[in-house]
Amino acid sequence: MDESRNWPARPATMVRVAVVVFVLAWIFGPYELRSAVPVLLVFLIALGLELNFLISALRSTPSPRPDRKPQDVDRERYGYEGETDDLLLVRRDGEEVWIPYSGESSEEIEALIADAGAPREEVDESTFEPEGRRTLAPVRQFLVGLGIICALGLAIWFVESRTGWDSLDGSTRIGAVERFSDEASRIAGKPVSIYCDESRDFVGAVQHADGVAEVGGERAYLTPEICLDLYRLAFEDQVRGSRTGRALAVLAHEAWHLHGVRDEGTAECHALQSGVETGRRLGLSEETARQLMRQQLTENALRAGGSVEYRVPPDCRDGGRLDLDPGSTRFP
Incomplete structure (x- = not known):
């Protein structure tokens, strides 16, 4: 079973990729980007989105367990309208089929399956993730996102400490x-x-x-x-x-x-x-x-x-009121 089924993986992945791309651009890009956008703000936004994904996943309603008992159409087909415990579920060519069962032995069950033309296959007993594991899945995803944010923060610190003013x-x-x-x-x-x-x-x-x-x-x-x-x-x-x-x-x-x-x-x-x-x-x-x-x-x-x-005023020109050297024709 996919552990991230209840986790909005696509938005989370897009956010993480966007944060990584932006941080790399912030580190290696033009100075104007650094001066215009504080990288701490980007990290705070990313952290907020990760928390939102986590809370949404924890609050989401888990997928209901399918009813594996014979359905009305199966009981009607095999004449078991009033009973629900005497049909056996098997698979045939990828299709689920119910086989009548009345206490037969293992050999007799094999014969019933063979008569129905179904290949020998174990009874489908779908397993469902326990509640605890289902809760841990979004938590693990959140920790992954948090780890990415921390790694990017360390990358910025490393670069700044070796190439910036702090170096x-x-x-x-x-x-x-x-x-x-x-x-x-x-x-x-x-x-x-x-x-x-x-x-x-x-x-x-x-x-x-x-x-x-x-x-x-x-x-x-x-x-x-x-x-x-x-x-x-x-x-x-x-x-x-x-x-x-x-x-x-x-x-x-x-x-x-x-x-x-x-x-x-x-x-x-x-x-x-x-x-x-x-x-x-x-x-x-x-x-x-x-x-x-x-x-x-x-x-x-x-x-x-x-x-x-x-913005400089109109007088900021050669010979203007703000010209510090009016005797020169070179401005500035």
Whole structure:
């Protein structure tokens, strides 16, 4: 008997496959996916669905035991309308057939079966799964799903601990943060501190922000992903296209908040201009730094929804009110 008969195997399998595919895409896919969707949320949804499957299976009504006694049509056919215990069930060519039985010996029963043209076969005594085993089947399925979720969580931890910001030793991270703080202090016009929010208490997908700073304050928080991209640029000379540009823009953006700029659009406009010098100081050529900031300016115009407040205002242009270097024709 199929132990998972009362278990919604197909939906459960689809959910598990979807979770595996998403987690692999989250690990190896674009940064935008990591920044947009917290993987913990995906795990919680998957766990909730597994619990729903388990509860549904436990609450489902088990299949009733078939009535193996002779049916009315069998009793009428063989003249046993008033009796139910004197017919013997055998199979013939895959079809169940009732044979009259009145206390015959084993040899006589064999003869009756032979006369009926049925092959010798044991009486069908269908076995049904005990109630305890039927209950354990969905529990086992739930444990399988839970095991998959835990395995994926361990996979993410393993990858992050060896390739992410957490893979760097403590002294390396401290040195990197000091470098980021120096660059932010230049923009803020005063000593400020940059922190990489490894616990994600202040920034991340849940807060819908790659960085946060108190306006006019002295500290700002960046996501570990932004810190890692800045580290790769400053200490490993790695340029990862728009990811590097985004990291520079976020660092400069939060530094302008520390400087005292409150409006998000204005802070973003100033950040895209300051990001050129910051990128150059961290190892980029001026042309590459400008190209990355122009790319960020282009992507800024495409923002919608929750990021609309970060759109730069119309005055964010060459010679405009927000141009930090009106004497130059290069913008940003």
